[in-house]
Amino acid sequence: MPPAIRLEAVWKYYGDYPALRNYTLQVAEGDCCALLGRNGAGKTTLLRVLAGLSPFQKGDISLLGWKPRSGEARRNTGFLGHGIGVYEDLSARENLRFFATVAGMKQAHSPISSWLERVDLARVADIPVRQYSRGMRQRLALARTFLASPRILLLDEPFTSLDDRAIAMMGELLRDARAGGATILFSTHQIREAMVIASHVTLIEQGKLRYSGVRTQEMLDDPGHLYREHTELGGF
Amino acid sequence: MNPLLQALWVARKDLAIEFRTKESLNAAGAFAVVILLLFSFVFDPASPEVATIGGGLLWLCFAFGGALIFNRGFARELPNECLDALLASPVSASSLLAGKAITSFVLLLIVEAVSLFVFGFFYDVRWWLHPLKLFAVCALATWGIAILGAAFGAMTVNLKLRELMLPVLIYPLLLPLLMAAIELTNNLLMNQVTSDSLLWGRVLLVFDIVYTSLAVALAETILVN
Numbered sequence: 001m002p003p004a005i006r007l008e009a010v011w012k013y014y015g016d017y018p019a020l021r022n023y024t025l026q027v028a029e030g031d032c033c034a035l036l037g038r039n040g041a042g043k044t045t046l047l048r049v050l051a052g053l054s055p056f057q058k059g060d061i062s063l064l065g066w067k068p069r070s071g072e073a074r075r076n077t078g079f080l081g082h083g084i085g086v087y088e089d090l091s092a093r094e095n096l097r098f099f100a101t102v103a104g105m106k107q108a109h110s111p112i113s114s115w116l117e118r119v120d121l122a123r124v125a126d127i128p129v130r131q132y133s134r135g136m137r138q139r140l141a142l143a144r145t146f147l148a149s150p151r152i153l154l155l156d157e158p159f160t161s162l163d164d165r166a167i168a169m170m171g172e173l174l175r176d177a178r179a180g181g182a183t184i185l186f187s188t189h190q191i192r193e194a195m196v197i198a199s200h201v202t203l204i205e206q207g208k209l210r211y212s213g214v215r216t217q218e219m220l221d222d223p224g225h226l227y228r229e230h231t232e233l234g235g236f
Numbered sequence: 237m238n239p240l241l242q243a244l245w246v247a248r249k250d251l252a253i254e255f256r257t258k259e260s261l262n263a264a265g266a267f268a269v270v271i272l273l274l275f276s277f278v279f280d281p282a283s284p285e286v287a288t289i290g291g292g293l294l295w296l297c298f299a300f301g302g303a304l305i306f307n308r309g310f311a312r313e314l315p316n317e318c319l320d321a322l323l324a325s326p327v328s329a330s331s332l333l334a335g336k337a338i339t340s341f342v343l344l345l346i347v348e349a350v351s352l353f354v355f356g357f358f359y360d361v362r363w364w365l366h367p368l369k370l371f372a373v374c375a376l377a378t379w380g381i382a383i384l385g386a387a388f389g390a391m392t393v394n395l396k397l398r399e400l401m402l403p404v405l406i407y408p409l410l411l412p413l414l415m416a417a418i419e420l421t422n423n424l425l426m427n428q429v430t431s432d433s434l435l436w437g438r439v440l441l442v443f444d445i446v447y448t449s450l451a452v453a454l455a456e457t458i459l460v461n
Contacts (some may be wrong), residue, residue, distance in 0.1 A: 048320075050325065051320075051324045052323070053320050053323055053324060053460070055460065055461055069456070069460065071326065071328065074324065074325060074326050075326045077324065077403050079320070079321070079324035080315050081320050081321070081324075082317065083315075083316045083317020083318070083320060083321070084316045084317075084319070085316055085317055085318050085320060085321025085322075086316055087253060087316070087318060087320070088315060088316065089256050089257055090249070090251045090252065090253065094249075094252070098245065099321075099325060101237070101245050102237060102242050102245050102246070102325060102326060102327045103237070103325060104237035106325060137316075144321070163319070174437050234242070
């Protein structure tokens with residue numbers, strides 16, 4: 001079976017600076033891959049290139065066999081970036097209705113209500129998002145990303161601003177999405193949570209691939225092991 | 237989903253936000269009304285010359301007021317990185333651009349309607365003699381301004397000096413459209429529909445077709461690359 005996410009010798013430059021250097025990665029369909037690396041390692045760049053938000057200069061990328069900016073790839077991909085991607089002057093319900101409709105979801109009302117329940121925003125669904133706390137906004141962003149049941153999920157630090165309960169909820173969402181056949185690639189600095197959720201791990205340092213493979217029991221027991229073994233600087 | 241429907245949904249979302257916040261509508265409306273009010277002290281409303289300069293005065297107000305609207309169009313997508321969420325979604329870049337142009341078109345038409353009433357009141361000009369023809373001129377010229385404003389609004393959205401850069405970039409390109417709109421509006425205000433009117437009407441139509449085609453064709457390049 002061809003990989004759901006495939007990067008082949010990808011180079012991405014910001015001016016003269018190579019943010020991704022000959023990066024090759026394959027994530028099989030149904031895998032949940034944690035993208036780890038220090039600040040500035042290239043995690044966000046990698047996810048933005050995959051989401052088609054940032055052009056790359058060399059190499060080849062495919063998502064379920066499609067080019068990143070193609071309509072099919074966008075229809076089958078959910079992206080959550082650093083920003084939450086929701087409108088402050090609309091309510092949670094209006095935000096979800098807008099994104100569901102433009103995604104072509106017919107009869108969007110019932111999934112919207114169930115997602116609002118699921119991310120615990122049903123009580124405040126009709127007040128403007130600008131009145132929400134940071135954690136509530138992040139949960140709404142998760143609902144927006146998962147709403148159309150995408151086959152690929154690209155999540156950039158999805159645990160940011162979430163409290164313990166919400167992190168547990170997030171883990172549950174990822175497990176359910178994976179059980180439904182979704183392929184997940186998420187970046188995070190919360191290595192312990194990542195190791196629990198992920199089936200695979202990829203490590204990036206200065207735009208280069210340092211490790212890619214199955215998440216082992218050793219990594220679960222000692223999250224620092226990966227950095228010590230596979231990075232030039234060691235430790236985390 | 238049909239790209240046109242996607243564009244209409246983008247416009248609907250933007251208009252819902254705009255009618256709640258009234259950010260650009262208040263600014264553009266107030267700007268147009270204040271300019272018309274100030275010039276009413278310069279020109280004698282009883283003078284027949286007012287009708288001959290009326291078109292120029294109105295379209296300068298609309299074009300400058302429009303810049304305030306276009307500046308907000310894509311800037312509205314910057315907080316929370318909503319532009320990324322939209323570009324990564326199934327909304328095509330051309331639908332997004334067209335949606336922004338439709339929003340600007342509707343908002344600018346509202347500003348124009350208010351301005352025309354103010355103009356009629358302070359300048360004693362009977363602009364309502366050819367209401368359908370005037371509406372057609374306004375609609376054609378406003379769409380041209382809106383599509384160009386949306387395209388350049390997308391290009392300048394990440395610039396620090398976008399409020400300055402956007403007018404500097406679009407006004408030279410708008411010259412043929414403004415000339416046509418001014419001539420046609422003057423003819424209608426003076427109740428003189430001449431053979432030249434058809435020619436200027438064609439200029440407006442061709443301008444709209446050319447820039448709409450270019451904007452839709454280049455939307456992906458403008459917004460992503």
